[in-house]
Amino acid sequence: MRAFEAVARLASFRAAGEELHLTQPAISRQIRSLEEELGATLFHRGTRHVELTSAGAMLLRVVAPSLDRLDACVRQIRHRTARQRVTVTTFASFASLWLLPRLQDFQRDHPQVDIRVSAHDAIADPDDPEIDLALRYCHPDQAPPGSAPMFGEVLTPVVNPALARSAGHLPWTSTDLAGQTLLEEDDHRPSAEFLSWRHWLRLNAPPGLEPRGWMYLNFTYQQIQAALAGQGVALARIALVHELLQRGELVEPFGVSGRISSPFGYWLVRWPGRRDSQEIEAFESWVLSQSEITRRALALAA
Numbered sequence: 001m002r003a004f005e006a007v008a009r010l011a012s013f014r015a016a017g018e019e020l021h022l023t024q025p026a027i028s029r030q031i032r033s034l035e036e037e038l039g040a041t042l043f044h045r046g047t048r049h050v051e052l053t054s055a056g057a058m059l060l061r062v063v064a065p066s067l068d069r070l071d072a073c074v075r076q077i078r079h080r081t082a083r084q085r086v087t088v089t090t091f092a093s094f095a096s097l098w099l100l101p102r103l104q105d106f107q108r109d110h111p112q113v114d115i116r117v118s119a120h121d122a123i124a125d126p127d128d129p130e131i132d133l134a135l136r137y138c139h140p141d142q143a144p145p146g147s148a149p150m151f152g153e154v155l156t157p158v159v160n161p162a163l164a165r166s167a168g169h170l171p172w173t174s175t176d177l178a179g180q181t182l183l184e185e186d187d188h189r190p191s192a193e194f195l196s197w198r199h200w201l202r203l204n205a206p207p208g209l210e211p212r213g214w215m216y217l218n219f220t221y222q223q224i225q226a227a228l229a230g231q232g233v234a235l236a237r238i239a240l241v242h243e244l245l246q247r248g249e250l251v252e253p254f255g256v257s258g259r260i261s262s263p264f265g266y267w268l269v270r271w272p273g274r275r276d277s278q279e280i281e282a283f284e285s286w287v288l289s290q291s292e293i294t295r296r297a298l299a300l301a302a
Helices: 002-010 013-020 024-038 054-080 092-109 161-165 174-179 197-204 220-228 238-246 278-301
Strands: 043-045 050-052 084-090 113-119 133-138 148-158 181-185 213-217 233-237 260-270
Touching: 002 013, 002 024, 002 054, 013 024, 050 054, 084 092, 084 278, 092 113, 092 133, 092 220, 092 238, 092 278, 113 278, 133 278, 148 238, 148 278, 174 197, 181 220, 197 260, 213 220, 220 233, 220 238, 233 238, 238 278, 260 278
Parallel strands: 084 113, 084 133, 181 213, 181 233
Antiparallel strands: 043 050, 133 260, 148 233, 148 260
């Protein structure tokens, strides 16, 4: 199967042999044996290249991910005999703005544990043997069984201090946004209804108010970076920018009156069928203790 996958990927018996440290005839014999076993031709053989048949393409769709999962499982088993490791998956903005700034505390108290952060906005495969747990953002009704709530969500407009002063007064009124660029996350998921500037304007601004301009960005952390750089006003998730607000790197131009809530929240998801280990339990406990700090900070800021 490895020989088949290599030939299919590289479109060459010779290149597959070099990759697998086998001769070209040895690769050819393996493919021929596989074709005889299946009773189907897997490749159209040309003078300079090979091409998958429909049967070969069908087989590759199953073989490639299966080999990836097999390799991942083998790496995990080998790693258990070496240093302890916890792999956590989360979305990129949460990793950048909440998790990574705090990880130093866990690593100081658990120097024997390596942390692998897999940051993807797409939900990871629950059957992935390399994932130990997930930190996800979802509606409470969508939280998988056994998930632990971390904290809820409150949003507020934020700007850098210089831009806040540019209006000539604090707090701002909603009409001050007519002279500003609004930093909007280009998101089409169900939660976007509550994260959008249009939603905030419907709740807080007179009908028909339009900003000077819009800047659409793919990720939350890009909005925050743009706000820090003075490029506009971001509608930020307070849980992810609380420390920036505390340090004065960002300010809330509308104060507390500009905050709105969302029914979505953040959850620690325990991966089904995950391995039991002291390092995973320690990391979970640390995440939940950090979540409690964030919850208290949100309560005090309310």
